[in-house]
Amino acid sequence: MILHIKNMVCPRCVQAVTDLVNKMGLKDVQVDLGILTISDGDSPLKDRKKREQLADQLRVLGFELIDSQKGRLIEQIKKEVITLARKSDGEKPSQNLSQIIANALHYDYNHLSALFSASEGQTIEKYYIAQKIEFVKELLVYDELSLSQIAFNLGYSSTAHLSAQFKKVTGLTPSHFKSVKDQKRKFLTDI
Incomplete structure (x- = not known):
């Protein structure tokens, strides 16, 4: 069962x-x-x-x-996205997010995207970016890697790209976040 x-x-x-x-x-x-x-x-x-x-x-x-098939699909999408967002091996995926999700769940991506957006009020892509940024916050709090190492490990094209995306999502630069880090973390379920 x-x-x-x-x-x-x-x-x-x-x-x-x-x-x-x-x-x-x-x-x-x-x-x-x-x-x-x-x-x-x-x-x-x-x-x-x-x-x-x-x-x-x-x-x-x-x-x-x-209990519903739709609810299970939403949770499977979240699980896949979280797994992808936390992948930190430095390799860029050979497929884009939509292909990875569609292949993993064996559904047309447009169907999954519409279902997710209607249920969660945001696109899969925005959810993915939010999950990645939350992982970046976690790595910044640990203070074991430089921003350029984090950018490389998470597959960003550059530190500037990571910084710009971080600021767009959080309203803070990564360095400013580090100075106020304890006040800005979120639970994964609150994203």
Whole structure:
């Protein structure tokens, strides 16, 4: 049985859901970004009352079970975008964002884009840029890499391009952000 969970977008979220299912005594469970997979064919979650109990406990943690196909697609898009935005190997992808998303989800990108925009109030591209900038903020807070190293690792064409995009999204230059960093971070679910 595969359950999709809204707002489960980071490793701490995965850990929180893992702790919850362990506390509930669910066996043969795998928790991944946005997905809870229960291998047991006789899953207790087939029982409506137990499933509602899980849904209630997830809501307490700030998550939500997704029952619609559209909702699952939105969460899959978010998962793909977050994974791409946090890729920091210095290599530029061989395909553009729309091709990567369409290939990963096996849907026409125009359909995915319209669905995402209608649900989230922003385009996939803007969401991707916001996720990348949030990752840049995280890297700036760690203060282990220079801005040029961050730009290279995240596949920006130049430090100037990263700086311009950062300022457009945050209203601050990266150096100014570093001086006020603690006040400007957002949770991934708030983007």
